[in-house]
Amino acid sequence: MQPRAKKLREREDLPVPVSCLYSVSDGVVPPQEATRQGDPALHENVRVAGSHTGLGFNAMVLAIVADRLAQPEGRWQPFKPTGWWGGAYRLLTHESAPA
Secondary structure (H helix, E strand, O other): OHHHHHHOOOOOOOOOOOEEEOOOOOOOOOHHHOOOOOOOOOOEEEOOOOOOHHHHHHHHHHHHHHHHHOOOOOOOOOOOOHHHHHHHHHHHHOOOOOO
């Protein structure tokens, strides 16, 4: 782990909701360095399909960011894609359906 990244990881969790988007096929940043652990009521890790350089214009990433930003302040909920969008998300990321 790089010294700067280690310093950032040692900080306390933020008191605001945090959604970390990561890709197992990133090729640059390992998933364990792109995710955070913390209170699941405020922190989540969302796996996406794509390369490191492609994440900035990846339609799935943009849709997830839009979904996260559209939530009303003070009523944050973890990411749970549903309907056809949820099926496409699970197909592309190999995630299982929510219980």
